[in-house]
Structures are given as C-alpha cells and as structure tokens.
Amino acid sequence: MFDGLHDIDWASMEHAYGSAEEVPALLWALRSPDAGERSQALDRFHGAVHHQGDVYPSTAASLPFLFELAADGVTPDRAAVVALVVSIGRESLDRGFEDDGTEIEYYPPTGCAQAVAFLRERGAEFAELARDADPDVRLAAIPGLGLFLDDTDRAAAVLRERLAAEQAVAARLRIVEAAAALALRLPAAAEQVMDWLGGLAADPAQGPVTRLAAVVQRVRCAPDEIGEDVVPTAVGLLRESAYAIPVRRIAPAPNRPAAPTPGVAPQIVAAFEDLDRRTRVYAPTTILLRSFHEALGARVPERTAVLAEQLSSPDPGSRLDAVRMSGELMRTWRGDHTRLILLVADQLTTDAQEVAAEAAAILETCHPIAAPAREALATHIEAQRTAHGPHVWATPQALRRRSHQEAVRALARLGDARALPSLLAALDSDADAWRAIQVAGQLPQAANELVPRLCDHLRRIDLSRQRTEMSANAILSALAVLGDLAAVAVVADTLGAAVSMGQHNITQSALKALGAFGPAAAGAQDSIRSLTTATDAHVRPAAVAALWAVGGDLSEAMPLLLGLLDGPITFHIGDAAGLLGEMGPPASIAMPRLRDLLTHDYEWVRVHCAAALWEIGGEAEAPAVLDTLLQAMTRNPATANHVVTCLDRMGSLAAPALPLLREQLALPRRGGRFQSIDHDEELQRVGRTLIARLATPDEFATLVDDHLI
Structure with a gap:
C-alpha cells in the first residue's frame, strides 16, 4: 500500500x-x-x-x-x-x-x-x-x-x-x-446516448423519476432542440414523481457551536449560516431540476410553470428547494415574475416552518418586485404576533424567529408600516436588532419612533472595540435616509469618537450622514473641515462632500475638489465629479479638467466626468457627453445605471441613445450595477421612460408589440 x-x-x-x-x-x-x-x-x-x-x-x-x-x-x-x-x-x-x-x-x-x-x-x-x-x-x-x-x-x-x-x-x-x-x-457517444435517453423518456415501465431524468438530461445534451412538448411533458412527469417518492420531514441542520466566535459580528455569523443553508439539498430530484432550469435559461414562463409544479409538491423538502430556485430565477432573469412571487408567498402559510422561513427570505431578497406579496406578508406577520405574542421576533424557536424576522424585513423593504411593531420590539429588546436596523431606513413615515431608538443603539456602541463598523455603519446609514434632525448631535459625537479611535470606515459613514442633514449639521463643520486633508483614501472625499453639503461654500470646496480631480485615485475623481455635477453651472471652473478626463483609460471615470459636464455645461457639452456615455455602456454594461440616469436628464438630446437602450431592454438576463435585482429594475424603469419619451409613434408601437415597453 x-x-x-x-x-x-x-x-x-x-x-x-x-x-x-x-x-x-x-x-x-x-x-x-x-x-x-x-x-x-x-x-x-x-x-x-x-x-x-x-x-x-x-x-x-x-x-x-x-x-x-x-x-x-x-x-x-x-x-x-x-x-x-x-x-x-x-x-x-x-x-x-x-x-x-x-x-x-x-x-x-x-x-x-x-x-x-x-x-x-x-x-x-x-x-x-x-x-x-x-x-x-x-x-x-x-x-x-x-x-x-x-x-x-x-x-x-x-x-x-x-x-x-x-x-x-x-x-x-x-x-x-x-x-x-x-x-x-465525447461526441462519438452522443447519438447512441440521445437515442437511449429518448427511449427511456417514452418507456412507462421505467417509472416517472427515471423518465423525468431522461427528458432533462436529453435537453441538457441538446438545449437548442427544446420543443414545445418538453416542458409540459416534464411537468407531467414531475407531478407523477412527487407521488412516487416518499414524503419525508426536512432533516434538521447539522449541529453548530452554540456560541459564535468571540469578536465576530453577528452579520458575519448570519452570512455563514445562510451560506450553509444554500449548500444543502433536501430532495432527490433537486440537482436534476437545477440542470433543467439551467438548460431552459431565459425561458421564464416555461421555468415558472416547472417551479409552480415543484412548489405544489406534497414533499416539504422539494418545496424548500423550489423556493430557493424561484429566488435564483427572479434574481437572474428579467420578466413578469408576479405569478412566481405569489406562489412563493403562498408558502408562508405552510406548516413546514423551514419552507415558510425560506419563502419570507426570498421575498426579502427580491423586494424590488415583491409588492404582490405585500398582503400575504402582512397576514403572516399578524398571525404570528397573534399566536405567539408581540415579542415573536425574539422567540427562542429558531425557525419561527427566522420566518417572522425575514417576513418583517420583506414588508419593511416595501415601505409598509405594518412591519413597524416588530421592528420597534427588536430595537427595544436588542434581540437581533441589527436585522431591524438594516431595514429601518425604508420607513421614513415612522422616523419619530425609529430615530430615538437608533440613536440610543449608536450611543451604546463601543468604538474602541474592533469589528464594530458593520453595526455602526448600518445605523448611520439608516439615520441619513430617515433625515430626522434630532439625530445630528449623536452623529456628530460618533464622528468625533470614530476619529479618535482610528475607525476610518465609521468616520466615512458619519461624514456621509452629516452631509445628508445639510446645513442643519453646521455645528460639526469644523470637525468635517479638519478631515478634508485626512490620509485615509475614503475619509478625504467623504469629508469634502460633507463640507459642501453642510456649508455650501463654493470658494472653500472648489480647491479641494480640483485636488481630488488631479489625483491618481480613480474613485476620488469619480466622487469629485459627482459633487461638481451637483453644484451645476457654478462649478464651471472645473470644466477643462473634466473634458480632459473624458479620455481617461477607466470607463467609470469617464462616465462620472461626462455626467458632471452635462450638469455644468448643458447643451453645449452634449455631443462629447453622449459619445462618452454610450461608449462606456457598450464596453462595460455595469455602468448602465449611471449612464441612463444622465441620459434621462438630457431630454431630447439623448435621442441617439435609442438603439442602445432598446438593445439593453431586450436582454433577457438582468444587468446594471452588480447585475442585482434592484439596480436592474431601476435600469429597466428609467430605460422604458426614456424610450417612451424619445421614440417616434411608429417606433413606440413596435416596442409595445415586442413587449419592451
């Protein structure tokens, strides 16, 4: 041996x-x-x-x-x-x-x-x-x-x-x-294998699971030959398979250490728990069906039909895997997902708490398109509070707690105030409060109740400890969005503490929050000004932006912004250009440098500078701006959100962008920044608005016929 x-x-x-x-x-x-x-x-x-x-x-x-x-x-x-x-x-x-x-x-x-x-x-x-x-x-x-x-x-x-x-x-x-x-x-094996799989698929003696596998694997071998009968056949076999495989309870997750590693942020612990959940498979046909969905690709209606059958399975493990696959489809491919959203929302009422929790989590991650599930989420939350009390957010029963928390977060992301009682309970009890903090900014109508609690949590964070930035940054971000001036003092205090403790990430977040408050944060102006020369690469531009937002002094801000434009750090240039664009025509002194930067070798710099040129120079800069934006979007589709936002402001002068906009909307896969569902939905919304405004009546009719508008 x-x-x-x-x-x-x-x-x-x-x-x-x-x-x-x-x-x-x-x-x-x-x-x-x-x-x-x-x-x-x-x-x-x-x-x-x-x-x-x-x-x-x-x-x-x-x-x-x-x-x-x-x-x-x-x-x-x-x-x-x-x-x-x-x-x-x-x-x-x-x-x-x-x-x-x-x-x-x-x-x-x-x-x-x-x-x-x-x-x-x-x-x-x-x-x-x-x-x-x-x-x-x-x-x-x-x-x-x-x-x-x-x-x-x-x-x-x-x-x-x-x-x-x-x-x-x-x-x-x-x-x-x-x-x-x-x-x-091995291509030499393809013909005999395809013939064998075809025979298996048609042989009732093989049983529905084997026949389903043969259909799917044959599709995998020849995805370009998918006929109209393939999906209905697969759905029928899937229905038969559901009753051919014994229904089993969902196996519990493996035991994990009771206490997290000391010093590890709860957000990190939760991320690893989520990763562990994603790698688990609960039904024997799941891997097969994943292959089928992969082969079907952009055929969203067909895949929805398959998922509808999966979600109706009597086996809870099959439904749990189907809920996850539904999320993957909606996050990856464009289309009308209303039916799938409602099918996932139906899983909130199941007795299998694992499935209900996963359904709520998927609706939370798909919140930009989850509005059809609003009432189902609210009903689920209210039923839990009625059955288990107002503190169900913190119940020791892990699956029920996750189900409730994810549903509350999903409803909050829809801006629905019916999520508020559970969020307040979380903030008051400090049980998994970080989960509530992440969505608190979505309820500006409840700022008077949320802001005092958020400020209290921020005061209690010990900035002398490491690994506190995730919690502090989330609170600062929520306070900035809520915009309640009652938070200015605690944010200013946090800025001072973060600077003294060398917490650069928190310093940056506090500066952004103070900038969001504008002139109301003038009392912190000296502290902000002192950070405009900070050595930390992220603190410096944040301080310059906050100084302008709070003080509005062009003569003070302009030399600092020009310094950032002239530096070698690309995100400094982008940040400075964005701020110059907000200033508009009064920032005309920066236009020569912005024009020069349209030839920069990094497309993100070119996009930010082109957008700033439009805001400052207007119509006279349109040809160069338009050319820069369209080239950047063609070469790097991740810039699309920034590009279409500027095109939207250019009005009729953006007409030459129509072909690229139509091409972008015709893509089946999600695009935009990070190809995320929120950025892509915004990209589609602005793109459709632009096309509707710029297209001729004949072009508009054609786009409607092609379902692009």
Missing part, C-alpha cells in the same frame, strides 16, 4: 494553507480503524488539499494513493474516498479546460491536467467500482463512467447494465446524468 508515497517531495508543493507536507499523514489516516481520525482527515483533505474545489499539484499527486484506497475492499469509508476522487476529477475538468477541451494555463500552474490525465488512464476501473457490492461505493463511482471512461461503447453498456440493476432513485438519477456527461464529453 502506498508504494512511492514518501518518494514524492510533498514539502515542495502547497495546498490552500501552505506546505503540502501533511498529505502523507492524511492519506494514512483515511484508512485508520478510528472513525474520528478518518473523519478529521477527510475534512482536512477537503478543506486544504481540495479547498473549495481547487486542484493543486499536491491534489493531483494524491490521486494514485486515493485510488489505492478506493480499490482496496478493506478500506473503511470507501464511498467517501471514491466521492473525493470523482470530485477532484470533475473540478479539474470544470476549472482546467475550456468547453472545446483546450487546457487553460494558470500561473502558478494547477494540477487539473495531471489529475484528468491520471483518471482517464484509470477510467476502466470506474466500471468495476460501479459494480461494487457496496451501494454507496457504486453511487459515488457512477459519475466517473461519464467523466473519465473514454471507451464509449463500454461506458454506455455499463450504464445500461447499471440502470437495469439499480432500483434506488439516487443511483438511477446518477446513471442517467452520467450518460449525458458522456455524450457531452
């Missing part, structure tokens, strides 16, 4: 956390009789040598020895080892090669090519592992037939043999998936 293991210079190689010299010990530990030692070694291997799917030279060098473990019948936990081998190979194919099979060159080099070459040399052995007496080993090995066995006839024959022999749903799903992987990898 392990001949040659110590002939390898492991110390000369690395993994995610440094030297790979521990690899031999990890490999030996994988065959230890002690289950705890094996588990710890496997976790370490995944966490360091195969970190987040990465394949290092040390990962590839481990494969011969992992294969020995997999092939040795006395190895404990062989299925886990086989699964590790397959994972390394799959990730190597995904990360190391283009779609046409060309190797991607990385520096420093990865072990992807070495791993794939080795596994293809040993590809025939996956056929034996797929016939192993241990069903878990077979399940783990089946994908290797599609990924690594180059003998297409043998691979196809073994897959047919295994489908006839295997009765477990998970194994049958993997066999059909492996067949598709074989066809996608």
